[in-house]
Amino acid sequence: MTSQNDTTICIAHVYRGSFVHSTRSAAVEILQDTVLGVDRAGKIAFIGDGSDLDRLSQKWGFKPSDVKQLGQCEFFMPGMVDTHIHASQYSYSGTALDLPLLQWLNTYTFPVEARFKDLSFAMDVYTRVVKRTLKNGTTTACYFATIHTDASLLLGQIADKFGQRALVGKVCMDHNNYNYKETQMESVEETKRFIQELLKKEYPHVRPVVTPRFAVSCSSDLLSALGEIARNNDLHIQSHISETKEEVEVVKELFPDHKSYTDVYKKHHLLTNKTVMAHGCYLTDEELKVFRETGAAISHCPNSNTSLCSGILNTRKVLQNEVKLGLGTDVAGGYSPSMLDAIRRALDSSKVLTIQDPNFQTLTFQEAFRLATLGGSEALGLDEQIGNFEVGKDFDALRVNLCVPDGPVDVFPGDFYLSLCVLHRGIPTGDDRNIVEVYVAGRRVVPLPEK
Ligand SMILES: [Zn+2]
Numbered sequence: 189m190t191s192q193n194d195t196t197i198c199i200a201h202v203y204r205g206s207f208v209h210s211t212r213s214a215a216v217e218i219l220q221d222t223v224l225g226v227d228r229a230g231k232i233a234f235i236g237d238g239s240d241l242d243r244l245s246q247k248w249g250f251k252p253s254d255v256k257q258l259g260q261c262e263f264f265m266p267g268m269v270d271t272h273i274h275a276s277q278y279s280y281s282g283t284a285l286d287l288p289l290l291q292w293l294n295t296y297t298f299p300v301e302a303r304f305k306d307l308s309f310a311m312d313v314y315t316r317v318v319k320r321t322l323k324n325g326t327t328t329a330c331y332f333a334t335i336h337t338d339a340s341l342l343l344g345q346i347a348d349k350f351g352q353r354a355l356v357g358k359v360c361m362d363h364n365n366y367n368y369k370e371t372q373m374e375s376v377e378e379t380k381r382f383i384q385e386l387l388k389k390e391y392p393h394v395r396p397v398v399t400p401r402f403a404v405s406c407s408s409d410l411l412s413a414l415g416e417i418a419r420n421n422d423l424h425i426q427s428h429i430s431e432t433k434e435e436v437e438v439v440k441e442l443f444p445d446h447k448s449y450t451d452v453y454k455k456h457h458l459l460t461n462k463t464v465m466a467h468g469c470y471l472t473d474e475e476l477k478v479f480r481e482t483g484a485a486i487s488h489c490p491n492s493n494t495s496l497c498s499g500i501l502n503t504r505k506v507l508q509n510e511v512k513l514g515l516g517t518d519v520a521g522g523y524s525p526s527m528l529d530a531i532r533r534a535l536d537s538s539k540v541l542t543i544q545d546p547n548f549q550t551l552t553f554q555e556a557f558r559l560a561t562l563g564g565s566e567a568l569g570l571d572e573q574i575g576n577f578e579v580g581k582d583f584d585a586l587r588v589n590l591c592v593p594d595g596p597v598d599v600f601p602g603d604f605y606l607s608l609c610v611l612h613r614g615i616p617t618g619d620d621r622n623i624v625e626v627y628v629a630g631r632r633v634v635p636l637p638e639k
Pocket of ligand 1: 272274428466518521
């Protein structure tokens, strides 16, 4: 499993041990005693068998003594991809979960987001959310910021500083009852400025994403303008869709000439193969078909869906319709910034559907693992670059140790070598203490720098 015979590549790091990841054909593949080399550009240069170490070291020009050997309780897994998180809402995560979505936004969210005009407040919150999510193994985050361009640029700067791969969106909204909003012209002009200034920074792993908040808070003219900006600049797009029944009804009233909620986004050129829409709990089969045809993805945010009593996404139906699907924490509708939590909640919500209908085909643990890694990379259109361990992809990885002192997981004699059973225990019961190192494009970003 090496790339073409290119030995001119300089190898920066070589790791040996167990690797766990998803592939197109296997939801979970466990590679025992494997050697993986990372080149100076942070890309996976080769993957081979441990028994082949001498030949690999000669071929790739590294000393066997330089190989970093994983411990018996350790393995590497791909970095997790949070396909939907509101960086600005991290300041109140874990609180304010007592109202349904539309009231929740007016009562808690908009007043907090309005505070991000203050750059020192933004600096504090954004630094904390980037550090916290990195520690929890989120190597890629698709962020909503706020309507404020300068604070949104600051989020990009902070993600770059700490080495997180990120899509950053300046939120657009020109229509709601609360005074946290922009005019349509401001929204368009500031979005253009945000994109231009963020791209000018040339951060290697941070990109802008066009971000209409959702159809409820955007005029038709604004949606059209944003669709055009995304198309002209070949950019990602993110928004929300069909999170609650009430919201679906409001969109029907606001856009009476459209066939469905999905049709609203489609008609405004906001559904592309670089689009990720959060939630989708109430999408019809016909709407899912439009998602498949356009290549748009869904971000499943189960913690948020339960916490705000929004709904339950039928993930099986989404997968059967071959719609790209990733997981999101949706902080702060979801109270946890951890993607491990998102995996657990995805399993829980799928099991609730099985309780309601015993014939429902529950999401498996392996499938949930894939959604958090490879699935997320597909949802963000980044699967050529990240999502699993393949030669030529960036080395975005978590070094997991199930036996950390005072850790949350107990491993029993005979549990190792790594098996699905051990993985099955570690992922549901582990936490950030077990994620001892995090790599983005080959660079170690966790443990975090002291300052
Ligand atoms: Zn959201």
